[in-house]
Amino acid sequence: MLERLGDEWTLLIIQRALLGATRYGDFAAQLPISHAVLTARLRSLTGEDLLVRHEYRTNPSRSEYLVTPRSRSLWPMLTSIWEWERRWVSDHVQPLPTMRHRECGAAFAPVTTCRACTKPVADNEIQASWGPSGSWERSVPATNNRRRSAGRRAGAALLFPQTMSVIGDRWAFALLVATFVGIARFTDLQAQLGAPPGTISARLSVFTAEGILVTDDDGRYRLTDKGRAFLPVLVTALQWAQRWYPDADGPAVVLTHTGCGQRFVPMLVCDQCAAPLRGPDVLTAP
Numbered sequence: 001m002l003e004r005l006g007d008e009w010t011l012l013i014i015q016r017a018l019l020g021a022t023r024y025g026d027f028a029a030q031l032p033i034s035h036a037v038l039t040a041r042l043r044s045l046t047g048e049d050l051l052v053r054h055e056y057r058t059n060p061s062r063s064e065y066l067v068t069p070r071s072r073s074l075w076p077m078l079t080s081i082w083e084w085e086r087r088w089v090s091d092h093v094q095p096l097p098t099m100r101h102r103e104c105g106a107a108f109a110p111v112t113t114c115r116a117c118t119k120p121v122a123d124n125e126i127q128a129s130w131g132p133s134g135s136w137e138r139s140v141p142a143t144n145n146r147r148r149s150a151g152r153r154a155g156a157a158l159l160f161p162q163t164m165s166v167i168g169d170r171w172a173f174a175l176l177v178a179t180f181v182g183i184a185r186f187t188d189l190q191a192q193l194g195a196p197p198g199t200i201s202a203r204l205s206v207f208t209a210e211g212i213l214v215t216d217d218d219g220r221y222r223l224t225d226k227g228r229a230f231l232p233v234l235v236t237a238l239q240w241a242q243r244w245y246p247d248a249d250g251p252a253v254v255l256t257h258t259g260c261g262q263r264f265v266p267m268l269v270c271d272q273c274a275a276p277l278r279g280p281d282v283l284t285a286p
């Protein structure tokens, strides 16, 4: 998941595609992206089955880029990112537009509920444990993707500045997940993740500066309200990853809703009309 989505341009292009952009010119007009980067991203998104290229005219050849089932199912994660950035991050270059729910017409916020019992879930009601294919070693693969990190710098701090500090970096993401499951001490974080101390402390400094983590008197790292509010992004990202990149051994992470005791699958509902949200019903003002 981090390989595919740890790049802000990728998320922004998919988001625009979900909102109706199809042609090269649509993306170029809607995003402050260079032609070279847009061309490269459209090619890699097509290769990863996140967009499909469709030639709608020949001579001269004209193509459009359409969402696939794989990218269409990213809407819960993108909606959760949008909500978190809108609510908790104040230093956007331009304010994020309001989200509107087509069904009720209202400006809304997504509420994360449990599909099994349909109740809203609090962050302390989700219990995470490793599944058959899960471990820090397997889930935080030690890859070094130069193309991705170059693109990340180029696209940094556009619409999702702080989200990218979490999901744009595999160590940062793992670190935040570790704090969600209750690992709080520097030495424990380092031992669990197996990362160099400098790597851990650099990520902890960023999260502390962003107000996602705080340290208490005993030197333990704890999630702030803002940090805990990131949970919907983590669980929707995980749901997407496990759906589209399943492991033959079984899931990497198993989530339980302690409120009802059942396996937790996130379901987003509209806070205005309480109806379950569907991707095509989530709109943003232009």
Ligand SMILES: [Zn+2]
Residues within 6 Å of the ligand: 114, 115, 116, 117, 118, 119, 257, 259, 260, 261, 262
């Ligand atoms: Zn439940």
Ligand SMILES: [Zn+2]
Residues within 6 Å of the ligand: 101, 103, 104, 105, 106, 108, 270, 271, 272, 273, 274, 275
């Ligand atoms: Zn609604």
